[in-house]
Amino acid sequence: MLKRILASVAFTALAGTAMAADLPSRKGPVAVPYAPVFTWTGFYIGAHAGGIFSDSDIDTQGTAANTIANVAFSRRPANVSANEGGFMGGAQIGYNYQMANWVFGVEADLSYTDLKKRISFLGTSGATSNFQQEMEYFGTVRLRAGYAFDRLLAYATGGLAYGDASNRATFFSAAVPGQVDYIGSKGDTRFGWTVGAGLEYAFTNNLSVKAEYLYYDLGKQSVPVVLTAAGPAGGSYVSKFDNTGHIARVGLNYRFSTF
Numbered sequence: 001m002l003k004r005i006l007a008s009v010a011f012t013a014l015a016g017t018a019m020a021a022d023l024p025s026r027k028g029p030v031a032v033p034y035a036p037v038f039t040w041t042g043f044y045i046g047a048h049a050g051g052i053f054s055d056s057d058i059d060t061q062g063t064a065a066n067t068i069a070n071v072a073f074s075r076r077p078a079n080v081s082a083n084e085g086g087f088m089g090g091a092q093i094g095y096n097y098q099m100a101n102w103v104f105g106v107e108a109d110l111s112y113t114d115l116k117k118r119i120s121f122l123g124t125s126g127a128t129s130n131f132q133q134e135m136e137y138f139g140t141v142r143l144r145a146g147y148a149f150d151r152l153l154a155y156a157t158g159g160l161a162y163g164d165a166s167n168r169a170t171f172f173s174a175a176v177p178g179q180v181d182y183i184g185s186k187g188d189t190r191f192g193w194t195v196g197a198g199l200e201y202a203f204t205n206n207l208s209v210k211a212e213y214l215y216y217d218l219g220k221q222s223v224p225v226v227l228t229a230a231g232p233a234g235g236s237y238v239s240k241f242d243n244t245g246h247i248a249r250v251g252l253n254y255r256f257s258t259f
Contacts, residue, residue, distance in 0.1 A: 119132075216244065
């Protein structure tokens with residue numbers, strides 16, 4: 001009798017287990033983790049370094065008969081040009097907004113530069129004319145528009161440029177070595193425009209590296225080159241300095257996550 005009871009209990013337990021296996025589960029669907037879709041949208045800050053290369057002409061004109069003749073007969077230079085390079089480094093801040101594969105944004109940056117250019121001209125009379133250009137800082141406020149290939153962004157950029165331009169002209173005497181006959185200088189913050197292009201690659205969701213080229217034009221600056229007390233009687237000059245050049249730099253950006 002006991003054996004029959006135990007066999008009946010065991011059969012009932014096995015049958016219940018089999019029926020329970022056929023019933024639908026009351027548990028919800030299992031969540032499968034997924035990686036968020038990468039987007040360029042969001043704010044970022046960063047730093048950059050590279051080179052700045054001036055590419056400008058300096059035109060000089062006389063203001064009186066004697067100085068006009070000096071320029072005409074190459075005693076003083078009518079035009080000189082030279083290329084000079086320097087280091088630049090600084091920081092940037094910006095914002096991007098992505099729509100499908102198109103990315104639009106705005107960026108502002110400010111850089112220290114050690115750009116210095118000195119040009120010397122020896123005239124037909126034996127008189128030396130020296131010109132000097134310097135820039136201590138350079139900045140931009142630019143729009144950016146580009147196309148994203150997932151984590152690679154190719155973009156064009158352009159907008160406002162500004163910089164501390166300092167220009168100086170010193171004309172020495174032909175008769176008295178080392179004597180300054182004419183001198184003039186002007187330095188101020190100049191405003192102009194810039195345009196360029198670049199590539200940026202996000203190697204993590206927050207960090208990206210970029211390489212960028214810019215051309216800038218801060219306009220012409222007219223510098224009166226006036227007679228000194230030791231100089232000859234009468235006349236003066238005006239030297240007009242171009243403030244243009246090229247920038248090639250690389251940068252690192254930290255992007256604040258939007259997901």
